[in-house]
Amino acid sequence: MHERQAPITPAQPTETPPPQTRVDNAIRAITDHIHGQSLKVGDKLPSEARFAEWLGVSRTVIREAFKSLSAMRIIEMRAGRRAQVCGFDGSVIALSLTHALRTEQINPQQMWDARRAVETRTVTLAAIRRSDAEARRLLALVAQMHDCVDDLARMTEHDIAFHVAIAEASRNPLFPVLVAALTSAMRETNPMVWRQRRDDESRQEVVRAHEAIAQAIAAGDPEAACNALARHFDLASQGLVMAGFN
């Protein structure tokens, strides 16, 4: 019963590449199906049993393949319902980056530098393309930050929301996802940096940097927005050094 199929890989002499398992094949078959049928977000997939039959493997294999794709946010599974194609979402990227940070494969500065690269673009585009509602929203978020300089957790959430809001105003759906992933990966290191700033004045300085960005975007001035962003990142970098990173 175990040998319905030919061996997966003909025992390659090479060592490094891990041999393909049936689950791997199933994953490929499923993604190929999605692509081949041009399925779009929300479209339903065939049931696990059907795939199992098509591929000539047990449902166990299909199940693991489905779960893998579900973990990668390519499909969404719920009990009783057929799996469906999932919307794009930065959470996988965020998780990947978080893992890289936690296992010390990259450090916070490097993450900040990537943010700087991306956000230099988002603030520029936001200053050009933002709607009035978005401009108001940014200013409102900054106001909220002013109110909670003592509450690190809330501050962090507002901070993230602020940067994501800018990315949304850039009108490129890829940017909010990237920014959300890069910022939320730093949820763990951020508080350490923040704690370096003991007095209110020092913290308000950071909030004012955000305010300057919001105002420049509201004013539709890309250059001023970039400068304000640069100041923001310089402050952050300074905080990182104080916190002992690098």
Next chain:
Amino acid sequence: MHERQAPITPAQPTETPPPQTRVDNAIRAITDHIHGQSLKVGDKLPSEARFAEWLGVSRTVIREAFKSLSAMRIIEMRAGRRAQVCGFDGSVIALSLTHALRTEQINPQQMWDARRAVETRTVTLAAIRRSDAEARRLLALVAQMHDCVDDLARMTEHDIAFHVAIAEASRNPLFPVLVAALTSAMRETNPMVWRQRRDDESRQEVVRAHEAIAQAIAAGDPEAACNALARHFDLASQGLVMAGFN
């Protein structure tokens, strides 16, 4: 047998959030274990059976959790061996982006714009920090591109290798990963753009744009590198329009 544990979630009245399954819990428990024990790349995890015992669930559940983490490249599994913590790798991000492109949640221009944001930074850093060996490598890659203007597949690979090499020269390990993800996600749309350039001259123009970037980096001139990159992206954008995107 089925009810060893209390119900996972107390039936929240909210609709949208999918109820947590035992596999989800297992995934969290495993990542927590990695983090809690400060495991680093290559460190081995406890066996599936052990986790199953700890969490009081069947091996099936742990198996699906392991497979999910394996799909996200957080751990690496191979038959017979215990799973181990996996090195950071852009392939998950690439897959996520590829899926977003295929399902038309983002379009090629938006992807290119994100690349522009990131690569503007990588060429700048590369011009400053590149070693001599890296400079030579970049020039060699361009030379290889000159030789295969007729072979789209090889050209695409060299193209990706070139941009990743620049990112490596930036000395921030996050950048090669991001660039690789963004570029390889476009493996499918790239050929269409290339095909717009029928004659050799038109194709060589693109290669020359790459050459200019390599030379600016080799010369250690960040500004020239940025300008050359801008030209490269303008050509690409032009190609996209010709290919009928947007």
Next chain:
DNA sequence: TGGAAATAACTTGTATGATAGGTCGATTGC
């Protein structure tokens, strides 16, 4: 005694079959 080959213990990969419980459309009763 040193090293290589055989072995035992453990681990992952896959299959099978069973049950609980969620979802959704069709049917029925008012």
Next chain:
DNA sequence: GCAATCGACCTATCATACAAGTTATTTCCA
């Protein structure tokens, strides 16, 4: 016509079994 009910289908989980890969141990021979 509408709502409650039912049934078919589907996923979530469990238990068990066995094949096949890995690793440490032990054995055996030179």
